[in-house]
Amino acid sequence: MATDGHTDFTRSETSFTSGGVRCAATVFRPTTADVAPLPAIVMAHGFGTPRAMRLYAYAERFVAAGFIVCVFDYRYFGDSDGEPRQLLDIPKQLADWRSAVDFTRTLDRVDEKRIVGWGTSFAGGHVLTLAGNGLEFAAVIAQVPHVDGIAAVRAVGLQHVLRVGPSAISDGIRALLRRPPLYIDSVGLPGTRAVMVSPDAITGRDRLLRESGLRDGDYPETVAARILLKIWRYSPGRTVAAIGCPTLVQIMSEDAVTPAAVAQRAAEKIRNATIRFYPGGHFDPYVDPLFSTVVADQLDFLDENVR
Incomplete structure (x- = not known):
């Protein structure tokens, strides 16, 4: 198969184990006669979203562009295993990242150094x-990154916090009692009971589904x-100042989920940062x-820093 007339590639479905749970992964490889080691990119999606x-x-x-690429789903999400479903556990997701990187190196x-x-x-x-806590990436690309939990809460406002608070507390109690989770929508419009709320949330999600060839209910x-x-x-x-590798941070000017000013302040603490701004949400x-x-x-950044 090929894309946009560029180099042919193969795509294979595989998996790796993280914390005893199978994590689904898709590996893309260039088809080339060159046997030299290639740089690799490990990719995962944002809040509660599958790789598809x-x-x-x-x-x-x-x-x-000549990279081997491994795209994976966290445990509990997408095509990966794990129960209960749709459970976002930050330490476990970070562990899944480490397992995905270790898997990609094999x-x-x-080229395990790239x-x-x-x-x-x-x-x-x-x-x-991960980069700020010692994981040796050759480079990092952080697109519209979550950088500050308190700022993210402030961005949605007190009324929204009060709106979703009872669900959070109820599910926290259910977790302590080892009962099935109480679920909440991942995205929604302002005024609704959802985690990420913005005027463009629903239309943005629908475009992602449509452009991915997915339908409502697929995930x-x-x-x-x-x-x-x-x-x-x-x-x-809090730990970005410790990042030593080249890092590209891409920020949207009208981002209502990860505010631009907050992301910029964090990015400016990175020693070897390339910061790019774009209009939009x-x-x-x-x-x-x-x-x-x-x-x-992203390709220009990779060509300059990883090749």
Whole structure:
């Protein structure tokens, strides 16, 4: 198969184990006669979203540029195993990231010293956290990253916190009692009971589904509400000053989910940061017309820092 007339590639479905749980992964490989080791990119999606939601579009651009790409789903989400479903556990997701990187290093022809961490939204925070805590990436790409839990809570406002608070508390109690989760929508419009709320949330999600060839109901669009009791404490920006590898941070000017000013302040603490700003909201980078510009900047960054 091929994309946009570029280098042919193969795509295979596989998996790795993290914490005893099978995590689904898709591996893209260039088909070339060259046997030299290749750089690799490890990718995962944001808050409660499976890898099938437009990440393959990025992966196809990267493999056409000569990278091996591993795109994975966290345990409890997408095509991965684990119960209960739709449980967002931050330490376990970070462990899944480490397992995915270790797995990618074992793939044939991967140059284990040239592994790139690529994350978007919540996963953008994950790759920053991992790089800031010693995981040896050759480079990091953090697209619209979550960097400050308290800032994220402030962005949605007190009324929204009060709206979703009872669900969070109820599910926290259910967790203590080892009962099935109480779920809440991952995205919604302002005034609704959902985690990420913005005027463009529903239209953004629908475009992601449509552009990915998915339909409503292909994947659950909920998350266990207990994460709302913890998300305010998760601030990847606290450790970004320790990041030593080249890092691209891509920020949307009208981002209502991960505020631009907060992301910029965090990015400026990174010693070797490239910061790019774009007009639009949190869901715009994944689809055209902005997608082509965003991924072109990622490819330029990779060409300069990883080749």
